[in-house]
Amino acid sequence: MILPLLFLLASLLQQYGSAAESSHVSKFHLPSVKEQNGVQDSHQEKIITVSGEGMVHSPDFPHTYPRNTALAWRLVASSNMRIQLTFDERFGLEDPEDGTCKYDFVEIEDLTEKTILGRWCGSQSVPTSHTSKGSQIRIRFISDEYFPSEPGFCIRYSLLPMSVSEPEVPAVLPPSLQGVEELSEALSGLSTVEEVMKYLEPERWQLDMEELYKPTWHVLGKSFIHNKKAKGGADLNQLREEVRLYSCTPRNFSVSLREELKRTDAIFWPSCLLVKRCGGNCACCSHRCYDCQCVPARVTKKYHEVLLLKHRSGGRGLQKSMTDVPLEHHEECACVCKDDWD
Incomplete structure (x- = not known):
């Protein structure tokens, strides 16, 4: 009687152990196509199915993020929805160099229009909110091996319906x-x-910005050499100074570079620059003539560095370069009779 009971007990223990092992294995090997919050690992980037509110952030936010990090998130919403991104007020990455985010940065790309909405770094100001043009957007975070900062970044996302009207x-x-x-x-x-x-x-x-400001063959442009401020002293006669404000003197004038240089084939930025040109009246003209004119008595040429854009031949895009443009500046003015001037 005891022997059959022992066999029955051994059989029950074996069945229980097999069931427990099977349960443990099934839990451990459950297929996990998606992680929590709808995140799917696609090796190159994290694909996030946006069905409500959520966030993406730098590792260890709001503390110092790690070095040598490259992360990307692709936010995907339904076709009739847009994605709104809002930065947390706590924002700080490695500072830019020459105004360009070269090392550590967060970047937002609108995949519908295939355009970069912005790249940010530093900690001077929090980036503004952005709304996608379509239903997909990519966020990219890069840090190099030097100078990690804190707190990093955190971007909250939410959905907005696309207005049919x-x-x-x-x-x-x-x-x-x-x-x-x-x-x-x-x-x-x-x-x-x-x-x-x-x-x-x-x-x-940003690559164009780096190319634009690379050192060229010359150390200093003409604008650095020739554009020196003229020394001048204050006039102690206050009454005379007030009169001169309305008399024939050099004044600030804004001139169009394309018109001034007669360059209709090029585009300049800024399109206008400030120059000194003679202006004012000749009410106190010492010449006894009918028509007294304010004309330049001393003219100098100054060089200004501007951005020059030209179309390449054959429709191969735009050529961008920094260039020096010469502009006349009137240093001194005088009142003369129109007949003598002619």
């Missing part, structure tokens, strides 16, 4: 295909060199 944006030709007049007008409204380069080459503007 939203007017379609008219198609705009890329800058390389725009005419000189159209391109010149577009660039004249931009405030910084960075904005100009972003407009011209949104996908590689």
